[in-house]
Amino acid sequence: MPENPLIFDTHAHYDDKAFDEDRHEVIESLPSQKVCGVVNAASNLESSRAGIELAERYPFIWAAAGVHPQEVSNTPENTIEILRGMLVHPRVVALGEIGLDYHYDTPPRDVQLDWFERQLRLAAELDKPVIIHDREAHEDTMRLLRKYRPRGVLHCFSGSPQLAEQVLELGMYIGLGGTVTFKNAKKPVEVAAMLPLDRLVLETDAPYMSPVPFRGKRCHSGLIAYTAERIAEIRGISVEELLSQTCDNACRIYGIAL
Numbered sequence: 001m002p003e004n005p006l007i008f009d010t011h012a013h014y015d016d017k018a019f020d021e022d023r024h025e026v027i028e029s030l031p032s033q034k035v036c037g038v039v040n041a042a043s044n045l046e047s048s049r050a051g052i053e054l055a056e057r058y059p060f061i062w063a064a065a066g067v068h069p070q071e072v073s074n075t076p077e078n079t080i081e082i083l084r085g086m087l088v089h090p091r092v093v094a095l096g097e098i099g100l101d102y103h104y105d106t107p108p109r110d111v112q113l114d115w116f117e118r119q120l121r122l123a124a125e126l127d128k129p130v131i132i133h134d135r136e137a138h139e140d141t142m143r144l145l146r147k148y149r150p151r152g153v154l155h156c157f158s159g160s161p162q163l164a165e166q167v168l169e170l171g172m173y174i175g176l177g178g179t180v181t182f183k184n185a186k187k188p189v190e191v192a193a194m195l196p197l198d199r200l201v202l203e204t205d206a207p208y209m210s211p212v213p214f215r216g217k218r219c220h221s222g223l224i225a226y227t228a229e230r231i232a233e234i235r236g237i238s239v240e241e242l243l244s245q246t247c248d249n250a251c252r253i254y255g256i257a258l
């Protein structure tokens with residue numbers, strides 16, 4: 001295991017069924033792996049509730065509440081009212097993950113766009129940071145981010161350095177995870193090299209996106225050590241500096257005092 005002083009995982013899904021067998025065991029092992037904070041990103045209302053339960057139970061977990069673009073066709077019409085109620089909870093620090101996913105043809109784009117806009121309006125109303133999912137939808141995502149100007153993070157950023165510049169101009173942060181360690185990684189590596197250190201956060205997307213040498217296996221927040229090792233190498237700084245700065249960034253975005 002590389003050295004890992006302070007890991008803040010800004011994006012994990014501990015409510016996922018991949019953790020049904022041993023969820024509490026996995027979570028309880030995180031502090032011994034130097035994990036000091038996790039934001040559990042929601043995919044739908046049920047997962048938002050599950051994330052809140054985890055955040056109530058563990059002092060190092062905070063929850064986001066929101067509906068992922070792949071889930072919007074199943075969400076009830078009063079979703080925004082329900083989310084508004086959840087977002088006043090003191091352990092709910094963000095609205096997410098929300099956004100657009102054009103990798104598949106379903107749900108139809110107009111439905112995704114409609115729910116993305118509704119949730120962006122809610123974030124503006126409540127002045128909450130957002131966690132943005134943008135898969136193969138850079139143009140529409142940027143258009144709506146320019147329109148609503150939310151605070152928050154572009155998670156699992158897959159764009160070019162040029163697109164990253166545009167995100168930075170909006171004042172937002174960029175989340176990088178296991179993909180920077182992949183052998184064929186090009187854009188994430190370029191982005192990891194160019195980002196100002198005060199705009200970068202680390203994430204797993206656990207149970208997905210494990211870094212090398214665990215690619216394809218179930219991920220957990222402790223494995224950020226490997227992602228951090230690679231990013232520190234790309235940037236020519238120490239892992240300690242990277243972890244401590246990205247942890248500060250996460251706390252600033254989400255208003256968390258560790």
Ligand SMILES: [Zn+2]
Pocket residue numbers: 011013041097205
């Ligand atoms: Zn996610």
